[in-house]
Amino acid sequence: MPQLTIDGKIVEAASGATLLEAAATLGIDIPTLCHCQGVPPRTSCMLCVVKDTRTGRSLPACSALADEGMVVETHSEEIVAARREVLQLLLSEHTGDCEAPCRRTCPASLQIPYMLRLIQQGEVAAAARIAKRDLIIPATLGYVCSAPCEKGCRRHAIDEAVAIQEMHRQVAEACMKEAERSSCASESGMHVAVLGSGAAGLAAAWELRRLGHACVVHEEGLCVGGELWDHKELPVWVLEAEIESIRQAGVIFELNSTRTVDDLLGGGYDAVIIAHGGAQTPQERVFVAKTEHMPVRSVFHGKMAAAEADAFLMGHDNGHAKPFDSRMHRLHREEALLFSENRIAPEALARGRCPEQQQEEAARCLHCDCLRPTSCKLRRYATEYGAKGHVYGDAERLPLDRVRQGAGVLYEPGKCVRCGLCVEITRQEGEPFGLGFTGRGYGIQVAPPLHAGLDAALSKTARRCVEACPTGALAWEGQEENTPP
């Protein structure tokens, strides 16, 4: 029973225990991609690196055995940096998007592919709830937004972008009444004032209410909406209805208000958000939501300022660090077509957009977002360790590939980290073919051997392999990890 020190704590490890296991008994979680219960360690991802300070050696915790007298650091600055490097190397050979480019380009991060999938399934109300959650004024933006999302759409490479803006406008308008009943968190007892009632102000106010804070919007002018009214193409009833839904959520609007920040801070407010575009010197309890020419960007700033104010008021870290996003950049037409396989009939590929037919239009989406955006450990650790995806900007991108067969498993080699878990599982369970490594070095790949298909390779181990896969390389097609709001 060796005794050792891990992160300053003394632990008696079971004999034959690895450092990973010994650390786990102390509740210390060491990240790893290639390790999985029931499979012997392969020591390939090298993310579980820890340091034995006695020898100065970096050790892979999944395979190095706990030894008498070791003094191990698992999360020192050096080790964190080392893990970040490993993640960045893995990400540099990663061919796959965490989020679809439409969502990535949307300043307010509208969860577009999921919304479109719901529309395709006829779940209009659920789709509208997503639009409301992310855009706050989705119907208004349906008229006034310049729709950067559509410029990012991968369907471009085939025919025309999906009519995303039209989609969120349609569902938002159809469910205007329902939006008023959106639920808010329980009252926090905090009072926040928002200066300005344009896109940024409205977004900030709605977010604050949703988080349970009392909120009063002070508007200099005579009507709510600010610069949004300048957009002549916007029907009056649409903006009014969306303002009304915000009012219904409990936001109070004070028009013709001349109150300054100091007035408000002295007048019992716990925090103030400035959303009128005026200059402001930094001050405690005051948060700024920038206003921009593009309304959807103002919405984003409003949401951000509300999140900051909330973090300040509730005394927690503004911990909603933006999740890591892997990006593939431009795809060739042939690569883009891989997304349509099995789902979009070839004759439907050149038809162009048809926004009038809502479900059909939504079905034009290529679903190029990752099937496993939340369960992917690579993404989780990349976020946690602050890894960047473009450190090696000029790195050669491996071609996109998607392997699928009837059984419903989708294999994307570009997302594989060559951990070998599926290879070992298929071997353990005696698959007649199984998956194996082919090639070596940078060209190493996991693939069914001897021209076997994916179904034959995973004849009885599909479930275990998909579950063990640390990334989105193996996933169930049609499975949805996103949940409705």
Add this chain to the structure above:
Amino acid sequence: MITMKPTIDLAAVDRIIAEFGTGTETAIPVLQAVQDHYRYLPSEALEHICATTDITPASIEGIATFFAQFRRKPVGDHIIKICAGTACHVKGSPAIYEALEKHLRIPQGEDTDPDGQFTLQRVACLGCCTLAPAVQIDEVTYGHLRPDAVPRVLADFLEHDADRKAAPPMRFHHPDSRTAEVRIGLGSCCVAGGSEKIRQALEETLTDLQAKVHVKHVSCVGMCHRTPLLEILLPDCPPKLYAKVRPEDVREIITRHFRPRSPFLRLKSSAMQWLERFYTDDGRNAVARYSIDTRDAPVAAFLNAQRRLATEYCGEVGPTDIDEYQRKGGFEALRRCLGLEGGARLQPEDIIDNIERSGLRGRGGAGFPTGRKWGFVRAAEGEEKYIICNGDEGDPGAFMDRMILESYPFRVIEGMLIASLAVDAHEGIFYIRAEYPLAVRRVRAALEACTQAGLVGDNILGSGHDFHIRVMEGAGAFVCGEETALLASLEGRRGTPAFRPPFPAHRGFREKPTLVNNTETLAFVPWILRHGPEAFAEFGTEKSKGTKVFSLAGKTARGGLIEVPMGVPLRQIVEEIGGGVQDGRTFKAVQVGGPSGGCIPAHLGDTPVDYEALTQAGAMMGSGGLVVLDDSDCMVEMTRYFLSFTQRESCGKCTPCRVGTKRMLEMLTRLCEGHGKAGDLERLEHLAKVVKEQSLCGLGKTAPNPVLTTLRYYRDEFEAHLHGRCPSGTCKGLIRYGITEACIGCTKCAQACPADAIAMTPYQPHTIDVEKCTRCDVCRQVCPVDAVKVE
């Protein structure tokens, strides 16, 4: 078109399986045999193997795609192996490859010409660094090539292909008691240098003259830069050595020393010679031009500064002559250990103690004390133990192990036998690169001789000790030099390393305690036990004892295999043994330890050959390649070359090595092409440190060494590349060829230019079309007046 066999006859596969067995461990030998038969691995054959053995589809596909030796596509009639070793690289092998590709019209991304006649294959090292740049077509080696010689080489090959097939096998003369002896070097370098033709000419001459001469087939002499070599030994005369012998010179050399027996034959011989000379207009005196004497000053420096322990009796003994080996003290050490030389039988602890006191350290690169390793295996629990001789030398520009196995197989076998007594093992395996067919043949022959002499097998020399030895051929993966990867491939798996501990000494081959020693290390063992550990420890430095075998190549006047005492300064090797750099260039650096080592600059030439000193200088002993670089070599390009080797050889298992080496190589390639960006050097250095620190095995941990040392000593050259300048004029993307006013309009360059970038303008100064120019350097090499300049 490549003709595909319409159907595959699988009977051969069945025969192979019947020979090797159906266990998973046989995967690699079975695949090698299948490939030998079909010349590639047909899918049907692989499927059939899976159906009839325990080998799974995933495993067979994994192995067949992991090792470089295996091919999944049919090959052309002839395979052209282009050496990509360090020495060949610095002497221009990439241009040779391009020229071959172009001449054979090989489609992009393919390796075989449209007629299916030739397949190009880049090989890590042909092991004839002194003939650089070299290519091998089937069994024939062509050296000192230039891109413009490619058509001639192929024509020559095709012309002589038929002759070679018809050539009768060599007949050997058997020795009498006191006859004369002609020694002919038949190491791979000599064979590559043309000794096969010499042997034929010799055979013919001797038959004609009816001379009673013993023709002896000897090991590598170590003077590979002078191959082929012929040595004449007459009773009571000093030996006479002829270098760079040509087949047409043989008759003259022989008749100088041996008089034909009868007056008629004597007359016939001289008349024939006279006639031959008359008709062939070949009147030069071959002997005068090609004879060298070992006592000539430069050669004496080459041979006398050396100390031969591992390569004892270099060039004197027949590699597979067990009687001669025994006459010269062979197996004496083994007998002593077994108590058959008068003294008491040595206890295993005594043997280990001897090795420990000698200070012998592993010659594979890392320098772990051999005695300690033996002690670990001895102490490890378990009845069944194994000994592996690691002969998977894959380092481009190093061929010590090949030479030792080819020339002194008995010495290594004896070393293994002694080790088996020390650690109590009963099975040994030679793991030899498949690229070394001669070494494999020699070791097999030597093992056969030992078995017959009762030295290998059950109850060795009546001692009660059993030790069996077999040979396993590696299949072309540099990483298998790493012991855990080697063991994986021995067990029939992909050669990927595993985390240590457990060390093979505790859990190795078949999970049993296993001693893995480098070939050279084992070759020292008999010497140490014969002369005593103190005699060995007299050579060398405080921590690095004994001698070390190096292969010296690159830009020195002389190259070849050398064995020097540890502690000798690098400069002495370069200048005294190597004779300094060639062509009036200046000595710039010496690359030590191959792709895992580093470049030691000339100003640190006093660095001694010592494990610690070399590591401190940023290089490492490695397996022992020494490549000398001169001022025309670009250090950035050299770094890119070494990294491209390790990147290609990375097994792909761990992230830092798989991806890190690729990213470093991309950055270096950018620099060499003139597309470097600000911050690249810092990024490169940072990444090199990450890969060094975090890779799983020795390959990854040492791959950044060339990057780190060159950045340390030649940062200015890297910076110059960042600014689009290659100071040595090597990097194609950064240089332009031009013709100066010195041009005499001889059109040699225009004729030689493979890209038609020089117009045929007789008697007028030529010009180079920069757009068409591929910077292959041929024009500069052919210009008789040095009018081609590189900017």
